[in-house]
Amino acid sequence: MLFNSLEFFIFLPIVFGLYWVIGGKRIKSQNVLIALASYVFYGWWDWRFLSLILFSTLVDYSIGLALGKKKKLKTRKILLWISICVNLGFLGFFKYYNFFIDSLIDSFTFFGSELSINTLNIILPVGISFYTFQTLSYTIDVYNKKLEPTKDFVGFMAFVSFFPQLVAGPIERATNLLPQFSIERKFNYKNAVDGLRQVLWGLFKKIVIADNCAKYANIIFNNHTEYNGSTLLLGAFFFAFQIYGDFSGYSDIAIGVSRLFGFNLKRNFAFPYFSRDIAEFWRRWHISLSTWFRDYLYIPLGGSRGGLKMKIRNTFIIFIVSGFWHGANWTFIIWGALNALYFLPLLLTKKNRINTNLVAEGKYFPTLKELRQMAFTFFITLIAWVFFRADSVAHAFSYLYNMFDTSLFSEIEVLPSTILTLVLFFIATEWLGRSGQYAIEKIDFMKKPIRWAFYILLIILMFSFTGEEQQFIYFQF
Structure with a gap:
């Protein structure tokens, strides 16, 4: 169901x-x-x-x-x-x-x-x-x-x-x-209303963002040899928002529905694409799984308390096991190993706990340094997502090879402007609401007519831009 x-x-x-x-x-x-x-x-x-x-x-x-x-x-x-x-x-x-x-x-x-x-x-x-x-x-x-x-x-x-x-x-x-x-x-009426609000946002993520991005991600990934590098980069971008909208959308719905019954579930996503380094990304992405592995695998193995070899070993174990947890395919293992490589320099230089505060806290816009850090973290995450999405290791390497050829800066061949506009609207809403547990949690400060107009807008968008129904990605895990 x-x-x-x-x-x-x-x-x-x-x-x-x-x-x-x-x-x-x-x-x-x-x-x-x-x-x-x-x-x-x-x-x-x-x-x-x-x-x-x-x-x-x-x-x-x-x-x-x-x-x-x-x-x-x-x-x-x-x-x-x-x-x-x-x-x-x-x-x-x-x-x-x-x-x-x-x-x-x-x-x-x-x-x-x-x-x-x-x-x-x-x-x-x-x-x-x-x-x-x-x-x-x-x-x-x-x-x-x-x-x-x-x-x-x-x-x-x-x-x-x-x-x-x-x-x-x-x-x-x-x-x-x-x-x-x-x-x-x-x-509790207030909790129930807040739960329904989170359900609404989760449905928007799934129906409007994830399902529509899936359509173009599937077209580009399944026919990657026919497109130039810039289009393949866009395909990876679409998959990044497909998996985020799909999985975090499910978590929002689950948490919201639980609140209707008087239960409080732990937060699972904390705006991961606004992370300034890969360590911050993994503190914000699939929090319930990453903390599970931390507490029941990483710490029992010795965590970061041992010498250099132990730190490197434990880092690779935790990420590779996490990758293998996601699926029985070498692509997931490589995805995990690649994230371990991303994480290792931060761990060895003891910079993995630098960015623990909210990005651009109390400000509307990030600094140029923060913007550069977020862009770089998102880009390397995008590269790793190619292995997560690819059908095989050969498919992933072929996709990346074609993406980084001389046509990377060519004109994009598949450019659905409407979907890109919706994704930009989604990013802007998440940015403005990043201090909450979910993007529209603090919408209560708005006057009632404006608040309800926003709810109606989300519902209209869901009915107007319903993508082809896709099973939630993480059902296969």
């Missing part, structure tokens, strides 16, 4: 109405409704994979209870590794089995040997990477005694399958979201 589908616009009001009719004091009944609604929401794609979520829920709930009772370190480690192996085992089988088999066959072929192993026709469960990491955060935090194990199975079930962020995040920590299922939730 897509957020931008008719089915969801029927589903959401029904669940919302039933939820608040039950009332905030009947916490268990509300949790039962959320769990059931979440399973209906997920089962809309393929009901067969509901058993996978249920099994993961049962395993980690049981292990959490066992961790709460066991004091012996060896026993606790065994329990933790059972959880890790079960969850990553499922993820590895469904997402990476064919990748490893194909890579193994290619390796033997390269050395002149034939290896006969059949791949499997495996359907990737939607959102498995997201809910796997979410439930893993619970057992790891219980093991580290950062969280008491819950005895409320229904609440835990609702936490694992919470439908607003089930299939594409944000990846919630058990320490933040799980306790919210055990407290009374009261309807």
